[in-house]
Amino acid sequence: MAKRALPLSRVYGLLEPGPVVLLSTMHKDQANVMTMSWHTMMEFEPPLVGCVVSGHDFSFTALKATRQCVLNIPTVELAKKVVACGNTSGQQVDKFEAFGLTAAPAALVDAPLIAECYANLECRVVDTRLVNRYNFFVLEVLKAWIDPACKDPRTLHHRGRGAFMVAGETIRLPSKMR
Template sequence: MAKRSFPLSKVYGLLEPGPVLLLSTAHKGRINAMAMSWHTMMEFEPPLVGCVVSSRDFSFTALKATRECVLNIPAVELAQKVVDCGNSSGRSVDKFAAFGLTPAPASLVAAPLIAECHAHLECKVVDTRFVNRYSFFVLEVVQAWTDPACKDPRTLHHRGWGAFMVAGETIRLPSKMK
């Protein structure tokens, strides 16, 4: 089978690791939510998540200052709100009010949970060694929440330039992993 050269500027669309998240922060009396797809699991226990938050993003300042956030996991039903959050800046838009998102109190961080999401990971920044160079934060999940009524959420996976895949069928194969 013949392969074609692929533009390097689009490689990230082949590698996006997981669902699009709504990262929420609270800083100086303002809450914000940003769409984020550049994240990766780094460790299981304690759960560590690495993520890129661009220094151009309004959330960057809040995350760097407060060293805490919530990673909210939306399902496909929130797709348009996720895109709206990604296409606007918290500098000029109250995204919770503008896009009908409901802030709910977290238990261990000041940043809010987004009630419409099916899962939430309350996080604290534990490593900033790569922030200045790569805008890469290492977060420790200190509390996790899921909605028991949402059995098989269909999550969004960013492919780039407004294209998303939606998680589909679950298959189970023999594995020695538990």
């Protein structure tokens, strides 16, 4: 089989870490949403999630100052809104209003849940040692919410440069994990 070289700028599309999420924050009475696909599970219990938030993003300042956020997990039905949030700065636009997203109160953090998302993870920042060097935050999930009516969520997975895959078929194989 003949293979060809892949530009290094496209490697992230091969290692896509999971579903695209909408990270919501609240800072100085201003709610914001940013689209994020750079995250990874780090621990099971308590659940720890590592994520990269660019220092150029409006959400970076809020996350660094408040040390809390919500990771909202959308399904394919929200794809256009997810992309629109990612292509817009919260510095100029109220994304909740502009894209018809509903801010719902969280139980343990000030940042809002996004009601239209099938799952919401209330988080606090527990480690910032890699923020200055890599913009990498470690979040602890404090409370998780899920819509029980959404049985087989079709989540979005960013492949790069405007390309997304949609989660599809589920297969079950033997596992010793609980």
